[in-house]
Amino acid sequence: MPKHSEISEPSNIHEEKHAHDAAFGTVLQFQGDGTGESVPAQLGQDEVVMVSALQGLSVAEAAAAYLKFSGTLTGASVAVVPDTWGPVFVTNACTGAFGLSLSTSGGTGVSVTVGKTRGLLANGVDVVALTAEM
Numbered sequence: 001m002p003k004h005s006e007i008s009e010p011s012n013i014h015e016e017k018h019a020h021d022a023a024f025g026t027v028l029q030f031q032g033d034g035t036g037e038s039v040p041a042q043l044g045q046d047e048v049v050m051v052s053a054l055q056g057l058s059v060a061e062a063a064a065a066y067l068k069f070s071g072t073l074t075g076a077s078v079a080v081v082p083d084t085w086g087p088v089f090v091t092n093a094c095t096g097a098f099g100l101s102l103s104t105s106g107g108t109g110v111s112v113t114v115g116k117t118r119g120l121l122a123n124g125v126d127v128v129a130l131t132a133e134m
Contacts, residue, residue, distance in 0.1 A: 045065065045068070046061045048067055049070050050069055053076065054077070057080070062081065066089045067090050068093050070093045070094055071094055073094045073095070073098040073100065074098070077100050079101070081122050083124050084122055086130075088119070089117055090112050093114075099113075103127050104125065108127070110127045117133070
């Protein structure tokens with residue numbers, strides 16, 4: 001086995017990287033989650049700015065695999081998600097002394113603490129937690 005110093009980088013490494021990015025999507029940093037983890041761009045991410053205490057998701061937001069919620073909460077707030085949704089990683093980057101929950105229109109929800117990320121899924125009735133808060 002060659003020593004590390006004997007291994008050379010292929011001359012076409014940049015071309016291979018470009019071909020990989022074109023085929024599989026550029027790797028993006030999660031915005032503001034502080035973990036340094038990355039996600040392939042085709043998985044999608046979006047930011048939801050909470051402007052009211054009860055707010056639905058747009059089509060693009062509902063399709064994303066990672067959602068970052070931001071804005072100033074002036075009361076307990078609920079983001080309403082489709083009945084079948086996820087799995088999605090959600091980060092609560094809101095400010096204010098109030099909580100953020102994600103719920104279907106007729107089911108129970110799950111809260112995400114400010115500064116935390118959690119994996120969620122809507123099972124057709126309720127939103128359920130797939131992970132503990134991270």
